[in-house]
Amino acid sequence: MTDANPDYLDPKVLGKVxxxxxxxxxxxxxxxTGMHKSxxxxxxxxxxxxxxxxxxxxxxxxxxxxxxxxxxxxxxxFEEETNLRAHLFLDQSESMNYAHDGGMSKFDYSAxxxxxxxxxxxxxxxxxxxxxxxxxxxxxxxxxxxRASLGNLFSSLEQAKAxxxxxxAGEVLQELASxxxxxGLVMIFSDLFDAPAEVLKGLRAIAQRGHDVVVFHVLxxxxxxxxxxxxxxxxxxxQMPELLVDPKSLRDAYLVExxxxxxxxxxxxxxxxxxxxxxxxxxxxxxxxxSYLSARAARRKRRK
Numbered sequence: 693m694t695d696a697n698p699d700y701l702d703p704k705v706l707g708k709v710x711x712x713x714x715x716x717x718x719x720x721x722x723x724x725t726g727m728h729k730s731x732x733x734x735x736x737x738x739x740x741x742x743x744x745x746x747x748x749x750x751x752x753x754x755x756x757x758x759x760x761x762x763x764x765x766x767x768x769x770f771e772e773e774t775n776l777r778a779h780l781f782l783d784q785s786e787s788m789n790y791a792h793d794g795g796m797s798k799f800d801y802s803a804x805x806x807x808x809x810x811x812x813x814x815x816x817x818x819x820x821x822x823x824x825x826x827x828x829x830x831x832x833x834x835x836x837x838x839r840a841s842l843g844n845l846f847s848s849l850e851q852a853k854a855x856x857x858x859x860x861a862g863e864v865l866q867e868l869a870s871x872x873x874x875x876g877l878v879m880i881f882s883d884l885f886d887a888p889a890e891v892l893k894g895l896r897a898i899a900q901r902g903h904d905v906v907v908f909h910v911l912x913x914x915x916x917x918x919x920x921x922x923x924x925x926x927x928x929x930x931q932m933p934e935l936l937v938d939p940k941s942l943r944d945a946y947l948v949e950x951x952x953x954x955x956x957x958x959x960x961x962x963x964x965x966x967x968x969x970x971x972x973x974x975x976x977x978x979x980x981x982x983s984y985l986s987a988r989a990a991r992r993k994r995r996k
Contacts, residue, residue, distance in 0.1 A: 712803065712804065712807050712846055712850050713807065713811070713846050715804045715807060715808070716804065716807035716808040716810070716811040717811065719804065719805075719977045719978055719981070720808050720811050720812050720815075742755060742758065742767065744764075744765070744766055744767075745765035745766055745767050753767040753768045754766070754767055755767065776813065776816070776818035776819065776876065776877060777818075777819045777820075777835045777874055777875075777876030778809070778810075778813050778818065778819065778820040778821070778835065778877045778878075778879065779820075779821050779823065779835060779872065779876060779877065779878045779879070779903075780809060780810060780820065780821065780822050780879050780881070781823045781825065781868070781878065781879065781881065781882070782799075782802055782803060782806050782822065782823070782824050782825070782849075782852075782882075783799075783802070783825060783826065783859060783861060783880075783881060783882030783884075783910075784799060784824050784826050784830060784853065784854050784857075785825075785826035785827065785854065785857050785858060785859040785885070786857060786858070787854075787859060787883055787885050788802065788854040788882070788883060788910075789853075790912050790914070791912065791973070792912050792913050792914045792973075792974065795912070795913070795973060795974055796973055797854065797973070798883055798910050798911070798912055799852075801910065801973040801977070802908070802910050803849045803852065804977060805881060805971075805981065806822065806849065806879075806881055807845075807846060807849055808977065808981065809981070810822070810842060810845050810846075811842070814837060814839070814841075814842045817837050818837055819835040819836055820835055820836070820837070820841075820842070820845070821833050821834050821836065821841075822845045822848055822849070823868065824848065824852050825861075825864045826857035826858065826859060826860070826864075827857050827859070827860040827864070828860070828864060829868070830852075831848055831852070833845045833848055859882070859884070859885045859886050860886060860890075861880075861882055861884055861885075861886045861890070861891050861894060862886050862887065862890025862891045862892075862894040863890065863894065864894065865880070865891070865894025865895060865897065866894045866897045868894075868898070869894065869897035869898040869900075869901060870897075872898065872903060875901070875902040875903055876903055876904070877903070877906070878898055878903045878904065878905045878906070879906045879908065880895075880907050880908065881908045882907075882908075882909070882910065883909070883910055883911055883915075884907075884909055884957055888956040888957055888960065891960075892956075892960035892961075892964070895907065895961065895964065895966055896960075896964050899964050899965065905964075905966040905967065906966070906967040906969065906984075907957070907961055907966060907967065907968050907969065908969050908971050909954065909958075909968065909969065909970045909971060910971045910973060911954075911970065911971070911972055911973070912972070912973050912974075913972050913973065913974045915950060916950065918939065918943050918946050918947060920939035921939060921940065922939070923937070923938055923939075954970060958970070967984075967988070969984050
């Protein structure tokens with residue numbers, strides 16, 4: 693795989709690439725080069741039991757230790773034959789449409805990250821699916837490892853836009869938790885603008901069913917820095933009214949609130965053994981994904 697031009701990994705430039713599949717390839721080429729082993733490989737394969745060998749069984753799964761002790765041929769069985777079932781959840785509520793001046797919206801940034809991960813996972817021959825949501829589930833592409841399914845996933849992302857709907861992440865995540873039958877990897881991209889207690893309740897419902905959960909908390913740099921200086925008319929999103937205010941008078945209080953909100957989500961995730969990644973939509977995507985996937989791979993290596 694060739695190195696990607698690093699200029700393309702700047703969100704300002706990447707956003708000008710019209711085709712989402714091309715964006716995904718550019719991003720993946722930026723962070724997969726040099727990564728020899730998948731950080732996901734083997735996630736869902738667990739030893740379950742032995743059974744007697746029958747002609748035609750894969751000889752790789754013969755248990756030679758048992759043969760040495762009992763002169764019997766037995767093979768190891770596993771709970772799941774596939775390496776991975778990945779579920780990518782993407783928030784398309786109205787607040788995800790926000791973008792700082794000259795930047796990608798939180799939705800476009802997240803959609804590019806989702807497409808990039810889907811492309812990488814499918815290249816490993818693992819199954820990946822997509823769920824778009826706001827105050828309810830909007831569209832789903834079931835997990836599959838075929839090229840045709842990946843094309844359908846890209847098509848869903850291309851057609852999707854941040855809608856004039858409120859965020860009900862907590863409620864939707866609880867609903868989705870009951871639908872996920874097979875244990876797998878769940879990656880969520882959202883600004884999580886919902887009551888923290890409800891969000892954490894939904895995340896906990898998924899994690900308690902044995903899924904490996906990763907939260908990418910996607911925020912705009914304006915939301916974290918609040919750089920406004922002059923009297924500003926703030927447009928209400930998700931059915932909130934417009935508000936004309938002097939930003940300087942509320943900047944300090946706002947920054948305390950946004951940090952408190954993020955801290956509540958992060959602490960709740962850590963308490964439930966859920967990976968939490970704060971993402972700012974001005975960061976190069978390859979840096980965000982490389983940092984997380986490298987840390988994940990290192991953790992898996994330490995556990996062995």
